[in-house]
Amino acid sequence: NAGVTQTPKFQVLKTGQSMTLQCAQDMNHEYMSWYRQDPGMGLRLIHYSVGAGITDQGEVPNGYNVSRSTTEDFPLRLLSAAPSQTSVYFCASSYESFGNTEAFFGQGTRLTVV
Amino acid sequence: GESVGLHLPTLSVQEGDNSIINCAYSNSASDYFIWYKQESGKGPQFIIDIRSNMDKRQGQRVTVLLNKTVKHLSLQIAATQPGDSAVYFCAEKRPSGSARQLTFGSGTQLTVLP
Numbered sequence: 001n002a003g004v005t006q007t008p009k010f011q012v013l014k015t016g017q018s019m020t021l022q023c024a025q026d027m028n029h030e031y032m033s034w035y036r037q038d039p040g041m042g043l044r045l046i047h048y049s050v051g052a053g054i055t056d057q058g059e060v061p062n063g064y065n066v067s068r069s070t071t072e073d074f075p076l077r078l079l080s081a082a083p084s085q086t087s088v089y090f091c092a093s094s095y096e097s098f099g100n101t102e103a104f105f106g107q108g109t110r111l112t113v114v
Numbered sequence: 115g116e117s118v119g120l121h122l123p124t125l126s127v128q129e130g131d132n133s134i135i136n137c138a139y140s141n142s143a144s145d146y147f148i149w150y151k152q153e154s155g156k157g158p159q160f161i162i163d164i165r166s167n168m169d170k171r172q173g174q175r176v177t178v179l180l181n182k183t184v185k186h187l188s189l190q191i192a193a194t195q196p197g198d199s200a201v202y203f204c205a206e207k208r209p210s211g212s213a214r215q216l217t218f219g220s221g222t223q224l225t226v227l228p
Contacts, residue, residue, distance in 0.1 A: 004157075035218075042203060042218030043158070103148075103216075105157030105225050 001028050006091050006106035007013030013081040013113045021076040021109050029104075032074040033058065033095045034066065036087040037108075043090065049074055079114045117133045126225045133191040137204035140185060145208040152221070153200045159188070161202075166214050172185060191224075199226045 033048035045058030203221035
């Protein structure tokens with residue numbers, strides 16, 4: 001049981017490049033989400049999904065796209081990377097909504113945009 | 115505006131002493147609160163949660179206290195150990211039923227001194 005797996009762990013992008021951050025969970029959780037963590041700030045919700053085929057925007061969705069074609073996978077796409085997107089990104093999943101049960105987080109992806 | 119915040123950004127305690135980490139919230143409608151621990155280079159890890167119909171909940175070496183009158187949440191760690199050194203942050207959920215409504219604080223860095 002691997003839990004929540006994120007890849008890559010580190011990434012450097014040039015401004016304007018696109019890339020996909022991968023997230024997979026093997027716990028059959030319905031709820032998955034992406035957060036970004038910046039110095040001195042709490043985790044901010046980018047996008048979330050309540051089940052396969054269903055996604056919605058969080059607090060800071062601009063510049064990011066998501067899709068949820070399977071229960072297991074929830075990739076985050078950066079369309080055209082900007083320096084403001086330099087951050088640590090965390091994927092999380094839980095069986096029910098995050099307010100009712102424990103959320104499991106991945107190890108994070110540290111992204112630098114130059 | 116509404117926020118979840120921490121009184122102190124850093125806290126240093128002697129090994130074996132008890133630690134108390136505080137969190138203030140401003141939304142009186144929040145009905146669920148969670149404490150997370152984040153070690154360096156890792157994702158947040160669930161510690162303990164509490165619902166608004168409770169004022170105290172205990173886990174293994176940890177206790178969460180909720181004071182709804184002053185909108186204050188605290189995490190108490192008994193007999194603090196070196197492995198407890200990490201960033202601790204609280205999160206609150208508003209009763210909208212959506213993962214979107216989980217708001218995280220910015221965190222307190224706990225350092226355990228030998």
